[in-house]
């Protein structure tokens with residue numbers, strides 16, 4: 216027994232020496248394949264020596280392979296590929312010249328702090344930001360640290376085109392590296408740090424644009440739309456079928472507009488909670504550039520957030536109440552969770568006390584009273600009370616264009632009430648079929664109708680509206696909303712959008728269609744059937760302009776009747792000020 220122990224100890228020492236030697240060798244040589252093969256081989260052999268029978272041959276070590284995840288090209292990582300290619304073209308480089316040896320890092324030993332990892336993951340100073348991605352991150356070219364003559368593409372959160380910065384590279388992908396912004400040495404002419412209103416900005420993953428003037432924010436969103444059509448609808452651009460992208464329409468409220476927030480917290484597995492975990496939003500890397508907020512919100516992956524300036528006052532009240540509650544009940548949680556904060560609006564009778572009119576449940580303060588904020592709708596001379604709902608099943612109310620909408624707090628509804636009257640008016644006007652014969656009725660189809668927002672707001676002046684929606688719950692609300700608002704010409708179908716074409720009976724020449732799909736966009740089957748139906752006009756609203764551009768190109772170029780249509784107008788609406796997100800509205804009409 217003692218003898219065997221001695222043998223294993225000798226082997227262990229010998230092995231340790233060899234690993235050290237290999238590490239030294241790899242640091243000096245910088246030959247990534249060789250280095251990773253050998254270092255990995257040794258660490259694996261160590262395992263074999265213990266596990267294998269004395270006479271069996273050591274197995275050939277298995278190298279870890281980088282497995283690229285399949286991404287939807289219209290999702291942020293897919294869009295990044297286009298942005299990388301464009302940057303390379305501008306700088307006369309090709310993909311080979313910016314490729315990182317990811318497998319060398321994967322097979323580095325020791326895993327987290329091996330020589331290869333240390334070479335790649337380092338601080339780089341004096342980096343000029345060359346452009347911004349549609350996600351708002353800066354893009355720069357830096358030297359490859361292990362292969363002379365090669366470069367790397369660095370993504371720099373909170374870096375602005377024209378900034379000169381210091382960064383820390385902490386994650387490597389085949390064609391880009393992720394970094395943290397450490398210092399801004401030279402400011403971009405568009406950087407206006409004095410505009411930052413939030414103490415968490417620069418750490419929180421929610422906002423990217425607080426240091427831009429609002430004009431610049433809108434301009435940046437217009438560029439995102441222009442680029443999205445260049446990337447995903449190149450044939451439309453080449454044939455000049457998309458002529459111009461209009462100015463982005465701003466949000467009346469630039470802060471305090473978000474009617475829904477979802478702070479969350481994590482609970483470590485199998486460890487009792489000894490203190491309250493941070494409750495808030497995800498931290499974007501580990502920034503150091505804002506020296507005044509380094510400690511604020513903590514350093515974990517979730518920031519502890521007390522207040523969010525883009526949330527409405529009622530939502531922030533709810534956040535404060537729920538945080539207080541969490542202070543005393545966090546130990547009841549075995550797993551992490553998300554807290555829903557959704558604004559609820561009550562129209563008040565001025566002759567009665569506000570508290571007596573709050574019919575629905577809402578987030579309560581430490582006196583066990585529902586917190587509320589009173590506001591005035593000056594246009595309609597109405598007094599409103601805003602409360603915050605936390606139960607996903609509770610019914611909440613919003614007022615848009617003089618209509619009341621009820622829906623389950625956990626279901627989809629647009630998150631910026633202040634911009635909705637502008638959007639619904641724009642949609643309504645663009646659905647109008649021109650040159651209508653005086654008495655001929657017009658019709659409307661609302662695909663992906665949710666709880667009936669666009670159907671109801673566009674129902675005046677048309678004979679019939681047909682809405683289709685996959686969520687049966689939302690359809691029940693759409694029906695109830697139409698009824699409660701005295702709208703009699705709407706009917707709603709539960710099912711996938713294409714189900715519409717089974718039952719549609721309105722004359723296509725007199726029918727306009729609203730499309731407002733989820734981020735992934737419409738599918739080809741739906742687009743084909745839409746083209747066969749051949750409506751007079753289409754207004755396509757989207758929170759992902761990249762999938763919208765793809766769908767619009769498919770519709771115009773690849774469906775049978777697509778050639779009979781043109782893009783009449785295209786522009787963004789700023790549903791989400793201070794963030795990189797943009798809502799895009801594309802109006803398609805017959806040629």
Ligand SMILES: C[S@@+](CC[C@H](N)C(=O)[O-])C[C@H]1O[C@@H](n2cnc3c(N)ncnc32)[C@H](O)[C@@H]1O
Pocket residue numbers: 627628629662663664665666667668669683684685686689710711712713731732733734
């Ligand atoms: C972006 S929301 C728009 C809702 C509505 N237009 C509004 O503004 O409130 C997209 C809606 O499409 C619905 N949806 C998702 N996939 C669908 C499908 N294949 N067919 C029909 N509706 C779908 C979702 O349930 C969601 O309500």
